[in-house]
Amino acid sequence: MSKDFEQISTKPGFMKHNGGVLFRNISENKYEFKSIINENHLNAAGITHGGYIAALIDAGAGTAAHRVSGNAPCVTISLELKYIGASKVGDEILGTVNILKKTKTLVFLNCEIKSAEYTIASASGVWKILKIKPSDLGPGG
Template sequence: MIEQFKKMIGKEAKNVSPSPYGRWLNGTLLAAEEGKIKMSYKVREEFANPAGIAHGGVLAGIIDEVIGMTTHTLGRDGFFVAVNLNVDFLRAAKTGDEITIETEVVRAGKTIAHVECQIFDKEGKLLAKASSNLLKTVIK
């Protein structure tokens, strides 16, 4: 599984993601290893709220998408779905900004995985952090 991810490094999701939502978000995979993903996204105008900053719901969606990808790197049968998603928004990202998302599986049990995520701006400042518990289903 991880070899499939490595073939996508440097490519925009709109061209390679199996997820319709992931294709719309259109991040670029920067790095992938078992239990870890690093991606970048450009904050597009359609991501913004009326103040011109990234909408929290869009950031939560990006987090959820990348966390899901991260569980997929484990190469397990089935499909992980979020049981919860806890997000702390710490700084704003403006339209046009490049953001970087890093995720890591902290624990992968037989049925539940716990994943943490951080979003950074181009200067490396922490914009948001999140954690999620995901349930392994029989869906493939």
Template sequence: MTVIYKICPASAWQEARQARVFRGSPVDLADGFIHFSTAVQVADTAAKHFAGQDDLLLVAVRAEPLGKALRYEASRGGDLFPHLYGDLPLTAVRSAVPLPLGPDGRHAFPAEVTAPKPFDPAEEGWVEAFSDNYLSLVGPIWARPDETDNPPGQRRFGFLAEERHLNRNGMVHGGMVMTFADHALGLAARSVNRTHAQATVQLDTAFLSGVEEGEFVEARCRMLRETKSILFMSAEIAVGDRAVANATGLWKIRGPEATPRGSI
């Protein structure tokens, strides 16, 4: 879920609630769209345009229901800001909370805005690994492109825990961890077995700790041994230095594939 933010006077928001729609501030109406900010941008927006102003609200809005009416466009400084062309339906509003001035004269933002920037695998040098129809539902799985010279079977893969991966207790479902282990070990096995079809014949997973939304889960895979028809694989699954699970499995090497797949 993507959340964008609007700073507005409490009185304007009260009027919007009575009208059941928010049409924007005078500046918005003059520009022809409603100005929003991302979580990264909103503090600077407050400092530049609302310095010293009290009685403000920070309105958090879910971007997805806004559809094509929401566009990300360059500002005078070059950054892309969210602009909504049309009225804001209140059904898209996630929350509206006071934005008080702190002792230093700056606005005090809630934790969801001041929290550290979420981990971005692409910015950290990870690339999307091979996918298939099933994995497209729960992925992507990420790979390190700088490990192709590692010993056969020694690879690292990862996935970013999202809200859709959580169970009823608010932790990543064990089934997702097992799915990740199966695909990661299978991709690592593929770096050994490059031209033959293969299939998982056994996968054992021991859970050691839970995973929370926003954490990046990494599988450090290696091949234990191989025979003519079986690959014995193992992975340590972790979030940073915290062990999450250990997984071991057997991959059956089958006949040559009609079209060999690439490998990571």
């Protein structure tokens, strides 16, 4: 569908502050997102902090849920992560989201994040499709 990645972190907030997330549609039920690891993403051991990985997956997979639901606002109900490998400064990490099922009110998906060499994390989650307009969410919504 979309060959080019677009920056989705356009409003002030956590992900924009941390370098942003690039996103693209691959097909009706498959999406990709990516980010480059920099020094403020690291933990004391010098590898990417698990909290940043979780936030990145939440942002990328949440955007996929938003897109598959016709751009309705969506919120995370559950997100289960498995940390498999590590990444370091300069690594470009790519997330792939597969939409498993979409109902009128829920989106079920799985996600995998990889560096060029190996898998970093995998996740599965459920997002709630909200029946409100983004403007009803207040500032930043």
